Amino acid sequence: MRLNALIVEDEYLAREELTYLIEKYSTINIVAAFDDGLDAFKFLQSNQVDIVFLDINIPSIDGMLLARNIAQFLHKPKIVFTTAYKEHAVDAFELEAVDYLLKPLNEQRVIGLLTKLQQHVQAQQPITNIRNNTVNLLHNNRIHVTAVSDICCAIANEKVTDVYTAKGRFVAQMTMSELMLRLPSSDFFRCHRSYCININDVKEIIPWVNSTYMIKLAHIEQHIPVSRSNLKAFRCLMKL
Incomplete structure (x- = not known):
């Protein structure tokens, strides 16, 4: 390990x-x-x-x-x-x-x-x-056993978390904080209180207002914000 x-x-x-x-x-x-x-x-x-x-x-x-x-x-x-x-x-x-x-x-x-x-x-x-290599995600009333490496990003949604892969949107029946416990910190970064990204899926880093950034991922259309409180950590992580 x-x-x-x-x-x-x-x-x-x-x-x-x-x-x-x-x-x-x-x-x-x-x-x-x-x-x-x-x-x-x-x-x-x-x-x-x-x-x-x-x-x-x-x-x-x-x-x-x-x-x-x-x-x-x-x-x-x-x-x-x-x-x-x-x-x-x-x-x-x-x-x-x-x-x-x-x-x-x-x-x-x-x-x-x-x-x-x-x-x-x-x-x-x-x-x-102890982190598993997979996480159970819901879609159309079915449980999909998903490799964590397939996750592009996650978005907090009250007591559950919306998880996006190249195949679409799924739901993890846990909070964002609970999901983060299942994900390797070498690959996933919580760039905002409500957003987590797979840093291996980052395609573009777009300068934004107040010296922050928007992140464009390789496999989903939605842009992900970097909060000001996580800006320094993000710059360090991405060597900006």
């Missing part, structure tokens, strides 16, 4: 170094990186990851407070603190952090951590994070 990670680090060079080491020595997929705690928190409210590499002294919400908020999530990613300060180590491990890396980073230390992370997350992955 390939793990998905988020980096929260306000120093550009430190962020680039950590990204380089993760990509060189592991198969961990970095889905996004933020230099601000509040932006990271908003992203995590709508998107699941397995690991968060978290600096402590970051803008808006410091790393310790962000970790405490993450600990309240139904799906709790593993936390790795990366910081230049030793004094927060006790608090970090009380929050069940997997590790506490001091800057400047030691390459061998990071390599050992990446191996441990792969083993640790796989061994303790909660049942709520």
Whole structure:
């Protein structure tokens, strides 16, 4: 299983170094990186990851407070603190952090951590994070067992979710948040409170009002909006 990670680090060079080491020595997929705690928190409210590499002294919400908020999530990613300060180590491990890396980073230390992370997350992955390859969708009073990779996008519709594939519109008998638990975060992004897209189906990204975007997908006609609150995460994800 390939793990998905988020980096929260306000120093550009430190962020680039950590990204380089993760990509060189592991198969961990970095889905996004933020230099601000509040932006990271908003992203995590709508998107699941397995690991968060978290600096402590970051803008808006410091790393310790962000970790405490993450600990309240139904799906709790593993936390790795990366910081230049030793004094927060006790608090970090009380929050069940997997590790506490001091800057400047030691390459061998990071390599050992990446191996441990792969083993640790796989061994303790909660049942709520187990994702199936299919989801049951309704159409014309029939249940269609649908591969998640066939889903182009999903749109919230009160207590159910309208799901679109290349074959048309179906209904998932669950909320958008419940559906997101079934979808791999490496492929699906909640670009708006009411919309989720399969990033592999994105055909065009159209600049829109207030510096936002509209998304044109390959297999459906409807354009999908990106909300302002998800704009930074979207740009990071799509490398804009």
